[in-house]
Amino acid sequence: MPGILDGIRVFDLTIAAVGPWASKLLGEMGADVIKVEAPEGELSHVIPPPIKGTAVLYISANFNKRNIVLDLKQEGDRATALKIIEKSDVFIQNMRPGAVERLGLGYDVVSQVNPRVVYVASSAYGRTGPMAKEAGIDPNLQALCGWCSITGQPGGQGEMFRHLAHLDISTSTMIVEAVLQALLARERTGKGQKIEIEMLSAALSLQSTRLAEYFATNQQPQPMGSAVPTTVPHQAFLCEDQKYIAVGVVEEDQWPRFCRALKVEALRDDPRFATNPQRVENRAVLLPLLEEQFRTKPVAWWVIRLTKEAVPNSRIGDYDSLRYHPQVTQNEQIVNLETPHWGTLAVDGLPWKFEKTPAGPIRPGGLKGEHTEAVLRELGIL
């Protein structure tokens, strides 16, 4: 069965992570994504580590695409690009503001060639303003956007999330939302349109719930380790075997069940802890009591007890525990992918399930320019 974007072609002029991950998701929804690279290759090729010589970032961000090389600074290749764009539904690029215009592929040109194109201009900081011309990589955004300031050990300095791609990919997901909306609108209006989105805006949107605390109090939320200010208990506890268990009581009916699982029924009936706002107010009293209790038994015991009572909990997972975890494999959240160039890889599963128009299957992308001839022939350009 074809995917949701069956018959939709994407002209993909993206680099690094933000743009490529967005077009990868479109490809996984069934779009025909044509990734266009300059002869010298895009930025991600030099980011370590490689697998059999190809950068992991390049492999990982470019599933479900075909790869072609065009030198857009040459008139002939630019004309070829316009011919592909004529037959495309989506144009997506994440260069610095002005760069794509210098290549002669600004919205004015593209929409003239194909007024039905949904055109995405994704930048780091926006088209205007003092930082418009600056490059935005994930760690820069992490520092700037404030999210490090709320992350870290209590009393310590804010710190970087060392998976330096979350703000990138988060931006990608918001691009995909916008593309889908614009394709839907096009079904009604017959017209494409231009969409602009920035990593900085995406990073603010991602922090909506935490920024709300600041707006309400005018106080900087402080790093709290594994805890949060607004829900108690919602943090990691150290168990007898020196392992941590993550627990969250996020619905009022979970509190009595949590107390039963922990065998601290007296706390359930204590009026100081009856509701979440009261537990937040009295966290300094409550938490030492809970910490003491968790330390009396190993993590395995608390996982059994809390799971039986349907209270959200987990051990700390890692690659080794996750890759073959029945929860992960049965839901295909990490899957094995056979590739012609890089052997068998563990890769991210599809983030959604469509029951009538299944997404995927996930296919490895190609090497730079691997499909140039095939794509141009298929489109009748060569």
Add this chain to the structure above:
Amino acid sequence: MSGALSGFTVIDLTQGLCGPFGAMRLGDAGAEVLKIEPLRGDSARTMGPPFIGDESAVFLSVNRNKKSLALDIHKPEGQDLVRRLVAKAEVLLEDLGPGEAEKLGLGYAELQKINAKLVYCAISAFGEEGPLRNLPGAELVIQAMADYTNSLGRIGEPPVRVGTDVASVNTGIFASQAITGALFHRMRKGEGQRVSVSMLGTLLHMRGIMWTAMSDPDDWYGFHLDHYTKPPDHGYKTKDGRVYFGLRRGDSEDWDRLLITLGMTEQLGDPRFADFGRQATSIGRYAPDVKPLWEEAFKEMTCEEVVKLIHSFNGDAVAFLDYPALMTHPQVQELKMIQELDHPTAGTFKTIGPVWRFADTPAKMQSPPPTLGQHTDEILTALGVSAKEISQLRASGVIG
């Protein structure tokens, strides 16, 4: 014209952060979102303090552009009302847990009989299959299971979570994608369907680069691999704050002049600083080791001076901002993402506005977050329920 999803009605049975955030984005794009809440209210209404008036600040941040109908879906009369609303809607969104909607007569198979073209989106915590499918989720729990806390903090110290609610918020975005994609298909092919997303699936998807890196790397270095063992990264200390910086590849003259300007002439021949410093800054292999050398050079400089200096050598540099500094930053102000809404009881409050800029179908702040049951009468009246029936339903505890 109006938003891309204008004219679509979404029945939103979700609570907390994840589903409501996703539904809010559909509302931003123009959909009419009818939020069905239990009579005691969405659980996010008690998330806090902080509260603004009687409303949780966190709740307010994920519930604009919706109408609230307080209704008990565990009562047969309540279920009947939901089915009548679904009959006239395009989308239903629920996070009741695998199998739970079916027990209430609100599963996809049942609702499809009433509305063949319905787009039905189910959100779960861990996924709809597997041994943990019935365990409810929480932000930290999903982050911890999905390996996120291992990229923070220090080995041997207590775990640190991503401060931002990534499991909830990012899953809401995938739900919004799945729904919009299914609406696109419905518009093209005339059929509805059931779609689903999960919080664990979201975070494991977004960390995919790490899984691939660990499959079979040529060597064990690069941020996808050494994030487990690196120390916490606080950026580079200056006289008055911290900065993050990197230089672009391939400009040796700039690189040498930068080192000379900073008095780091010993590093000109240091192999860790070779190759234009690619391995000595930013995500470079030696960046954590040589950090003290940079901090020594930055010791008498302010953040602003360091940023200017790096810029003058064609590098990228930014200061670490906290929320107060972020709010007054000129680039943030340029983007106009911080908007105000007037709430009926909480008054005027600030929030983060819609993220996309569409040339023709602009996203909008249409209405403030509702108070509990604010639109119960309005929604039921529009459904054809009489005033007398409404007061009977209220008296018998079906609606609020």
